[in-house]
Amino acid sequence: MTAVQPQPPVQDGVEVGTTATTAVKGHSRVPWRFLTGRAAFYLFTLWAAITINFFLPRMMKGDAVDQYLSRNRNVSPEAADALRALLGLDTDKSLLQQYVDYWALLLRGDLGVSLLHGLRPVTEVISQALPWTVGLVGFATVVSFAIGTIGGAVVGWRRGSRLDGLIPVTTFLSTIPYFWLGLLAIALFSVNLGWFPIGKAYGVGMTPQWSAEFIGQVIHHGTLPAATIVIASLGGWMLGMRNMMLTVLDEDYVMVAQAKGMPNRRVLWRYAARNAVLPQIQSFALSIGFIVGGTIVMEMVFSYPGVGKLLLDATNAKDYALMQGVFLVITLSVLVANILADVAYAFLDPRTRQTEA
Amino acid sequence: MTTDLRTQPAPAPTTQRVPRPTTTVRTRLGSAFAMFRNRKSITGLVILGFFVLVAAFADVLAPYSPTQVDNTARFQPPSAEHWLGTTHLGEDVLSQVIHGTRGVIVVGFLAAIIATVIAVVIGVIAGYLRGWRSESLSALTNVFLVIPGLPLIIIVASLFDDPPLIVIAAVLGLTGWAWGARVLRAQTMSLRNRDFVQAARANGEPLRRIIGMEMLPNLMALIAASFVGTVTAAILALTTLSYIGVIPVNTYNWGTILNWASAQGAFRQNQWWWFLPPGLCIAAIGVALSLINFGIDEYVNPRLRSAGERARAMKKRGLDVNDAVTAVRTTTKDDA
């Protein structure tokens, strides 16, 4: 959301004098050093997220399981114990022991059971919702990034033209909360114009299947939420890319390309945009968490059956196991998206393949 | 005497020498606010100032109490009595929006202050230190960047039965400092190696002076930008949380109004006077903050400003900055 440009990565190498140029030795085609560094970082982040997750329910008061058990008698004692272990309610154990048990459960893929969904395993509940979120948010984010980046490259290249007017417009759209834009879209396109259904991922009475009709329904239902996400998040990418382009256009190699008699189109894409996109990918990686956080609210607005709606429902029902599970899964997805962005970066920027800084 | 064609001396402050303390204070203040001295920043500051005043004088400005129920006037479109109409309970929407400003401004600024303090401390330290200490602070920053903030805030907020605004601001601040810290770290790292910092070290300046007097002044624009950015993010997060209903709906802010409007089906019944104003207010304050940041951005990186403006100025002279071929303008005008 900030209009501040991400700084180009600062090489934190060892300085050998002020004028000295560091020698560069061989390189491998696969940027192992870069990738192992990132892998260590992701493992650390994963650990941090899981640990946060461990402490979250331990901050609340009262025993949710007891409350639940008093309402539902057909719960096996084992299930209740497992639930307590996950939620940190087995207070007779030390915190460390609880932490170890928690990890043991996680490693077995056991995220507990959802009180809200009739004690079904949390993993099962989430795995039904996840594809919808990945499909909607993932698709919309990638589309928005692509349009914003390509648009920003063109706007930056044709600086001073009428295209400059796009920047304030998209920035305005990105200062509006997602949910409000979504609600407006529903009011306008669904209620008044009737072009799109009001919510949900597919029509009532349909069962998910690989049929043309069903897919059509999904697209019809998904258009409005996806379009809203794209419109609301486009501005940041466009502004970032445009600013990067302005910086890159002053670089010598762009001037060289023009002196070489390269056609404009080639200079724009192969020389200028190709370099300007690198910081853009880095900020993409770091912004995914922010974007995903913002977009899950869209699922509530559009009653979309994804993990965002799951999280909000769980929050309202105080279903802690589900909340924890959803948070973990969202974090994991963000990490995976980050890794993909990093790998893309590593292959787009040959400098990461350097064996020596 | 030395001559240099590249720098023309500015209009001489030396000919009319003012007493020294004044000069120093004035130049200091002048340079501290230089980043806001452009049209975009000033427009943004004016809009922001308007909202701050509304928040401060909400009690005086609002025609009704935000919770005053009037059963005879439900779902009223705008009228002379109710400029922005009424809600399902006959509450005055305008009064709600005016009172709602307070929560938004307070939380936005409080969260941004918390986040900026953390960002400056972590960012500058991580930028000044070297080796594993710097790396681990940087890793910590990135963890906070990567972990999705809003879901975490939703969960944390749901742990409280009735979270006061202070707590909300604190949570937003604690989760929102990372981007600023990252930008500040990068800038500090580049400052640390500048010759003037090395010169200060070689002169034996103590560390606190190097950071406080040599580096911080050069980081001010970035700190301001990161502050403004965090205010934007905090306001968006606050209104989102209120809309979801995680934050109790009895303390008014714009998100709460939208929560009620949505719950009562205002969006489906075209009661635009209820849902448009709060949303537009969020957008207006967002635009104000972006304008401020555009201004700061262009101050930090003059290329950004010059790009558009210069290009348009050139166009007036019949030149195209994108032209890869130098224009020819001979006096005879026989070709172009």
Place this chain on the structure above:
Amino acid sequence: MRDALLTVRDFSVTYDVDPPVEAVKDVTLELRRGEILGLAGESGCGKTTLAYGLQRLLKAPAVITGGSVVFHDRSGEDVDVARLDAEQMRRFRWDKISMVFQGAMNALNPVAPIGAQLEDVFEVHRPGMSRAERREAAAELLDIVKVGRQRLRSFPHELSGGMRQRVMIAMALALRPQLMVMDEPTTALDVLVQREILRQISQLRHEFGFTVVFITHDLPLLLEISDRIAIMRAGEIVELDTAERIWTNPQDEYTKTLLSSFPRLTGDRGVVVR
């Protein structure tokens, strides 16, 4: 006397800002085929503007406000550079006049292998060449400048400063241009590397017979390598003569000042001003 390659008459470039800056004023000079013309002057004197202006490489607000630049092609055709449209200009560049740029560090695209950047030139200017022919031509160029064809797939950051500058020279050589404009090609390099590169340029010039415009502020260097030297100051050529006469018998006061700014390596000690 050798025949002319480029005739520049009353050439002026103005930066159209407020107030307008006349960066190059009424420059007239004739570049002879096969010579090395040194262009000397301090920063801001207009030497780079002149060199870039010759092939209309300057961006707005720069405007060519007068004069003509005529290129006498090997084929006998005369090209008035000012009358070329954008597409003709694009084809003209690099094919007839190529450049070696100041910062070898930034002149190469950091994300593309140097081989691809060399092939780029052929792809655009010699569309008839096959992929294999392009690859071979690029490899050959790297061999010629002694970087070696095994470096085709290297990226700029993997090469030393000297190597990068050689790659730039190879690129400038690609289409066998008749004129090479060299803008401070060795300023950022160490003396030993600089000397090697100069030697190489000299050798290539003998082999391929191109003309060189060599821009630098390093007058002693220019005196050694140029046939003729033009001294520029504030957008004007204040003196243009053979290197030897500039050294032994400078006419202009500014030329004398500039000469006296360089202490002599082996001459009398302490006597800095001639």
Place this chain on the structure above:
Amino acid sequence: MTVLEFDRVTKTYSVRGAGQIKALDDVTFTLRSGQTIGLVGQSGSGKSTIARILTQLETPTSGQVRLDGQPIPRHGAGLRAYRQQLRMVFQDPFASLNPYHSIRYHLERPLRLDAVVPKAGLDDEVRRLLERVRLEPDAVIDRRPHELSGGQRQRVAIARALASRPRLLVADEPVSMLDVSIRLGVLNLLADLGREEGLGVLYITHDLATARHFSDEIIVLNQGRIVESGPADDVILRPQDPYTRQLRAASPDPEKHFASASGAHGGAL
């Protein structure tokens, strides 16, 4: 008489993935007040490392730096006293002055830090310093660095270095970023100041010609080692070491060129 001894100093850096790199290898020399030593070498030769060790921005891996026979204290008042004795002029006058502060601030700081003059005398002392580097005090004192030309800035940097009345000055490529026609002016200023105050100057450069003209002795550095040292004219005119000879042969020398080429000009290229 102040004597600085650089005694068998070695400095190694560990570089990720490349092991140890020796920036300085067993370097020994002595700098006395009133004397100018030219330190000549190519980039990566270790000249900047020497400057950084002298200003205590780095510490040697082995060996010792002594001032008047005393090793340099690592911190505290002793280090401050040492730094007061030795000051540095940086290469880039655009970067060595803080854009945020006025010229007055830049010159007052060392005066205050080392309590050179009483507070009441600060203004006068700043003006005196500016005059000493041939700048008009009124014209520059309340300006910011970006309002001055490169040459003016470098003069301010020299004034700052002189403020604490040091005995030794390290000048790291002080003119390489300046315009050609003002370089000699700055170098002459340094030489004059050195002579007037009896300063010991370490002039670090890659330019053999100015090194010869402005130094009493020259040290040639190659890959962290001293390959040759001696009186300036001896080293430049009668180089013994093959590396020094190479350097000299590569440096432009129109005098010799026109003497040998006599008529057949353009032969070098």
